[in-house]
Structure formats: structure tokens, C-alpha cells
Amino acid sequence: MPAFNQKVVIVTGGARGIGRGIGLAFAREGARVLCADMDDQTGARFVSESAGLAGEIRFQHADVSQSRDCQGLVNTAVSMWGTVDVLCNNVGIQPTTSYAAAHELPEEAWDRIINVNLKSCFLMTKYCVPVMKQHGGGVIINTASVQGLQSMKGVSAYAASKGGLLSLTRQLALEYAEDHIRVLAVNPGTIDTPLVDEAIRYVGGDEQSIRQQYARAHPLGRIGQPDEVAQVVLFLASEKASFMTGEYVTVDGGMMAKGAWA
Numbered sequence: 001m002p003a004f005n006q007k008v009v010i011v012t013g014g015a016r017g018i019g020r021g022i023g024l025a026f027a028r029e030g031a032r033v034l035c036a037d038m039d040d041q042t043g044a045r046f047v048s049e050s051a052g053l054a055g056e057i058r059f060q061h062a063d064v065s066q067s068r069d070c071q072g073l074v075n076t077a078v079s080m081w082g083t084v085d086v087l088c089n090n091v092g093i094q095p096t097t098s099y100a101a102a103h104e105l106p107e108e109a110w111d112r113i114i115n116v117n118l119k120s121c122f123l124m125t126k127y128c129v130p131v132m133k134q135h136g137g138g139v140i141i142n143t144a145s146v147q148g149l150q151s152m153k154g155v156s157a158y159a160a161s162k163g164g165l166l167s168l169t170r171q172l173a174l175e176y177a178e179d180h181i182r183v184l185a186v187n188p189g190t191i192d193t194p195l196v197d198e199a200i201r202y203v204g205g206d207e208q209s210i211r212q213q214y215a216r217a218h219p220l221g222r223i224g225q226p227d228e229v230a231q232v233v234l235f236l237a238s239e240k241a242s243f244m245t246g247e248y249v250t251v252d253g254g255m256m257a258k259g260a261w262a
């Protein structure tokens, strides 16, 4: 039987990139996945491409920085499938327009990044936890970043949001341990997604050589693929990780081991 047969999983920011990889990996293992995203077209395409997997993927439009949309996602999962077993707070934005020193970052940009990257985790958790408690437990996995551990210039809001996610991961783990809800995080290094494509275009110049430069920053000599993050998420969500909570796993081809990467 597939490892996550009939399990109910919500993935925020699930239509493309790492979120898509996470949704696909769960659905291949039999899970029922609710993909939440603002991009309806990409979400619809993802659902149609995922036909024939052991599980299923449904799409729901949501801006997960908004309380009502988060509540709506949990309501949908419960009304379709009865519960939520795994919540993947994967969503994250790092608009190239936000690459600026803190004093030059517009307040609205700060608010948007914090609301999407960090507040969404609070909101989704707020609405999922009562359902998980009612059903005897669950797992929450947050997609943080190596930028929550070390930083670089020009990313104050993003770095703060990811550091905040790691702190919130620990806090929520303590809060809900007795309810059998485990809370964990993954810290991807550079992963081959549209977000990174946009960053490369923003840098300008020869895209191939910038890509190679990104690859060289990782001791394994390449950037990662979404499925390489997804496989770690699946492990953390599985019973194999039953004694893990309040912890993160860094999936970065050795970049944090090297240090001074930025």
C-alpha cells in the first residue's frame, strides 16, 4: 500500500516549484492533496497533469496571507475528505522588487512578504490544529530557507520571515506536542524553480553563467530539484520521523556546512 494512502495533505503555494514537487510526491504515495495557490491557471494545469497518480490533487484558489482563504482551505479539505493529516506551509515570496537595503524597502513590501511567508503559517496552523486535535494528531511542515540561518544583503523581510518560521516551528512544536502534532521545517538551498529563474533574470547578464555560479555555491556542485526537497518533507511527515518535532532539516547540497556562502 502507498505510504500516504488516503492521507489528507494541504500544500500552500502548491501550484509550481517546490510546492508542486511536494504535492506530486504525496499524491504518488496515495495522498489526497489540496493545492492552494493564487495562480489559478498554473494550478489547473497541475491538476490535469497529475491524473493517474495513486492519490489525487485538487486545486483551490487562495491568498494564504488572508484569514478567510486559509479557513476556506481547511473547510474544503474537511468537507471533501473529513480531516487534515499533513499541513505543508510551503508558500513563500521573494519579489525581485524587494531586493533593497532595509531603509529603502517600502513598508508595503515588508508587510506583504511577512504576511505571505510567515503570517500564513500562523493562519493555516490556527485553522488546521482544531481538526488535527479532533482526529488525534497530525504533522505540520514549514518550508523555511537557508536564509533563515545565514543571510545576505538586500533581503531583510525575506530573511526575517524565514528566521521567524524557524522560531515559530519550535514554538508550535512545544505548543502541540501533547496533541500528537509534530511540527518541523525544511531549509532548502537553491532549488530549480521559477522563483530562482526570476532571481537569475534579475541579476542580468548571461543566465547560464549565473546558474553555474549558483551551482558552484553548493558543495555538491549543482542546485537542487523540487523533488529532492519533497522527499525530505515526506520523510518528516511519515512515521519514520515519529520522534522528530521542533527541528529543521537543511536540504542545501552542503552549502550551510561550508559557511560564508553569501
Ligand SMILES: NC(=O)c1ccc[n+]([C@@H]2O[C@H](COP(=O)([O-])OP(=O)(O)OC[C@H]3O[C@@H](n4cnc5c(N)ncnc54)[C@H](O)[C@@H]3O)[C@@H](O)[C@H]2O)c1
Pocket: 012, 013, 014, 015, 016, 017, 018, 019, 036, 037, 038, 039, 042, 062, 063, 064, 065, 090, 091, 092, 093, 116, 143, 144, 145, 146, 187, 188, 189, 190, 191, 192, 193, 194, 195, 196
Ligand atoms: N527555490 C529556492 O531556491 C528556495 C530556497 C529556499 C527556500 N525556498 C522556499 O520554498 C518555498 C517555495 O519556493 P519556490 O521556489 O517553489 O517558489 P515559486 O515562486 O516557484 O512558487 C511559489 C508558489 O506560491 C504561490 N503564491 C505566492 N503567493 C501566494 C499567496 N499569497 N497565496 C497562495 N499562493 C501564493 C505562487 O503563485 C507560486 O505558485 C518558498 O517558501 C520559498 O521561500 C525556495
